Each structure stands twice: as structure tokens, then as C-alpha cells.
Amino acid sequence: MISFRSFKERLNIYRRYPHWSHLNCIFVHVPKAAGTSVNKALYGRTLGHYSAAEIQRTFPNLYGRAFTFSLVRNPWDRVLSAYRFACVGRTDSMGVHKPEQYRIPEFESFERFLCEWLPKQDVEKLDYIFRPQWMFVCDDSGEVMVDHLGRVEALDETVDVLGQKLGKPILINNENSTGSPKRDFRNAYTRPEMVEVVRAIYLRDIELFGYEFERMSAST
Known part of the structure; x- marks a missing residue:
């Protein structure tokens, strides 16, 4: 039996059509990116x-003609952001699903969250915030399904592409912040084991999008 949440999400996708169709531009939103x-x-x-697969399946004609794009983020940075978001429970823009499930001892520190x-x-x-990024932008074989796949770390490049495609300047503000000061995410990884946990769990993202803990791979 389909859950109420799944039914609501399915209904809501049809309400997105006018927004995507009006701009002839579909942004595939990877959570925490x-x-x-x-x-x-x-x-x-x-x-x-x-x-991308769900949007294409629901609106094949629109998906075929619209400009499609998405953003991905360094998996080590993204999972830290997801952890903080789960701990806070919500921001001014949105909330996490069932925040009470994260009020457990394993969420008392980032290290315990990662290792335990x-x-x-x-x-x-x-929850979407913890799911691998490839699930949003790739098909099952790992082929990217959007016309432009940008990176949070190089957001200006995507802004330039959008400006050219839409014929107008795009101004992107910093929304959905958890309120934590912006620091180098690597500082949160106090043990090598923490780095390797993320590598093992999000290996497909790391390989598909060419990320490394210290830097992006030279091939990207």
C-alpha cells in the first residue's frame, strides 16, 4: 500500500509542471547541494x-525539450551538512522528515554519527538528505541524465551557464543554511577512519563525480 507521504509527493510533482514549463528549464534538486x-x-x-528519472518518466515531452541541470557536492562536505541539518531539525525554508528519529545518542557528535x-x-x-547523489541525476548504469551537471564548489560556472540559457542574469543567495559558521569541512574529520567511512558508503558518488577528500580529481 502506498504511504500518504509517497502519495503526496507523487501529487506534488504535477504541481511543479507549470514552473518547469514556464522557464523551459528543469532543475534537479540534489538535497544539501x-x-x-x-x-x-x-x-x-x-x-x-x-x-531526473522520475521527472523524465512523469513528463517525457517536457524533459526532452527543456534545459535540464543539477548540482553535486563533495560527499564529505555534503554528509557533514546533512548531519547538521538532521540535528537542527529544520531551517527557515524547510524541515527534515521526522526529526525526532535523530534525537539519539549516536547523533551527539559527528564522529559517532559516522562511525556508529x-x-x-x-x-x-x-531521508533524502542522506541518499547518494547519483540517485537524483543518473540512471541505473551511472549515465548522467541532465544537460549540465555543475558543482557547488564551482557554482559561478553554473550561474554563467544559466544566464546564457535563460537570457538573463541569475542571482543566487545562500538559502537553507543551518546557521553553522562556514568552515573547512575537513576539520570535522578528526580521525582517518571517518574519512574512510564516507568513502565506503558514498563510493559511487565519489567515483562518478570525481571527488576526493583533499581535492577534486585531476580528470574533472
Whole structure:
């Protein structure tokens, strides 16, 4: 039996059509990858988290003619942001699903979260904020399904592409912040084991998008 949440999400995707169709531009929002800021800059509101495959399946004609794009983020940085978001429970823009499930001892520190909680989970079935990024932008074989795949770390490049495609300047503000001061995410990884946990769990993202803990791979 389909859950109420799944039914609501399915219904809501049809309400997104006018926004995507009006601009002839579809932004595939990977959670915790600057998507709230991009959505508000383009559409004036957030539009939820739908995979490229789901949007294509629901609106094949629109998907075939529209400009499609997405953003990915360094997995080590993204999972830290997701952890902080789960701990806070919500921001001014949106909330996490069932925040009470994260009020447990394993979430008392980032180290415990990574070493005790996350390895026991099936990340492909967790809340969107913890799911691998490839699930949103790739097909099952790992082929990217959007016309432009940018990086949060090089957001200006995507802004330039959007300006050219839409014929107008795009201003992206920093939305959906958890309120934590911006620091180098690497400082949160106090033990080598923490780095390797993320590598093991999000290996497909790391390999597909060419990320490394210290730097992006030379091939990207």
C-alpha cells in the first residue's frame, strides 16, 4: 500500500509542471547541494526533491525539450551538512522528515554519527538528505541524465551557464543554511577512519563525480 507521504509527493510533482514549463528549464534538486538557493532564484520557491528519472518518466515531452541541470557536492562536505541539518531539525525554508528519529545518542557528535549510525543504514532508503547523489541525476548504469551537471564548489560556472540559457542574469543567495559558521569541512574529520567511512558508503558518488577528500580529481 502506498504511504500518504509517497502519495503526496507523487501529487506534488504535477504541481511543479507549470514552473518547469514556464522557464523551459528543469532543475534537479540534489538535497544539501545548494538546491534551495537555486530553486528560489529560478522559480521563486522550493520545488522538492525529484530525481531526473522520475521527472523524465512523469513528463517525457517536457524533459526532452527543456534545459535540464543539477548540482553535486563533495560527499564529505555534503554528509557533514546533512548531519547538521538532521540535528537542527529544520531551517527557515524547510524541515527534515521526522526529526525526532535523530534525537539519539549516536547523533551527539559527528564522529559517532559516522562511525556508529551511518554504516548500519541503507543510505538509498534513508531521508533524502542522506541518499547518494547519483540517485537524483543518473540512471541505473551511472549515465548522467541532465544537460549540465555543475558543482557547488564551482557554482559561478553554473550561474554563467544559466544566464546564457535563460537570457538573463541569475542571482543566487545562500538559502537553507543551518546557521553553522562556514568552515573547512575537513576539520570535522578528526580521525582517518571517518574519512574512510564516507568513502565506503558514498563510493559511487565519489567515483562518478570525481571527488576526493583533499581535492577534486585531476580528470574533472
